[in-house]
Amino acid sequence: MQDDREKAFWRLFNKNTIVLVRRWLRLLGVPRRDRRDVAQDVMLAAHLSFSKYDPERGSPERWLNRIAVHIASHYGERSRRRVEVPLPDDLEVAIEQPSAEEQIGSECDRLLALSLLRELDDELSAILVAHDIEGVPMAEFASQCGIPLSTAYKRRLRALAAFQLLAAQRLTAMGEREPGPRPPPGEAPRLVLVSSARP
Template sequence: MSVTHQDEQRAELSRALVRTATGDRRALEEVYNRTSAKLFGVCLRILSDRSEAEDVLQEVYLTVWRKADQFDPDRASPITWLSTLARNRAIDRLRSSGRREARPLDEATEIADEQPSAFDGLSSTQDAQLLNRCMDQLEDKHRAAVRTAFFDGLTYDELARAASVPLGTMKGWIRRSLMKLRVCLES
């Protein structure tokens, strides 16, 4: 089986993260140069504030510097690991600022969003293409709940209230959706 350009890029990024874990500043610079635009998109999508997103992005790379040894290429692709760090850091910032407004999930289809989504920022990667194909296999309301939970940072309780369903129902939707995604992504 031939190695694709994307596979080689993923391998190079993984190697740079491993070198970062050893204290290699040039490796961190390489990681930053390869991923900062995508991670900034994730942060901006969640925070909707450029200055806040820039601050969070800086925190993300400080975390990468300190915790690169926690990256395991056998468990996740490097961009998935980095995107998760960015997403979680942005959600933490959003929650600490108290700037959250929950709206019914049904409204999401009617609201025009001019900003590129985190999915759009990752669309050039093979992982994102596969994830999008797998997400398309979910029911619309389940797909919307997963996207809202993971890219807008709403809690299960907030999602349940916004969708006007019991909390247990929302947890079930998310859990079953994640299981379906895992099966799809692993096949």
């Protein structure tokens, strides 16, 4: 009896059996696109329930066929209830890429930030460019300038305040001509050139 079960196991679980299962699924009306998945479901169900297989009740292929018929019938019921809504092919591209309006707004913000940085005092502009745009850590910037770290942080705060004041003045002067979304009242645009700033 044990030898029969072992032989049945090796007859069922080999690469030739999966071809047989797919043929059965084709005859049972499972669409080609789903046959591989349904065949794997059949083989998994057979493996999980192999302990219930009785060689005296029939051949292993007949036992496996009953499992395939059962799973294929449940697949048919599920597919009748399932409603698939196709998504456009370019959905991911549309999500990843900003719109033309967003790109224009971003470029306008970038140009405005560059213009404001040129108007700042060189000392204040230098810290914003180094830390917020080029990503130089504050400790490294302080070491390069020969100043204490706390002084570097205070200088950056002064630079940000001066930048925000200039930005607010410029936006007020520009009025409604600003193409991008306006910042909340009393708040200046962020430095949009930031790439990899670290503390």
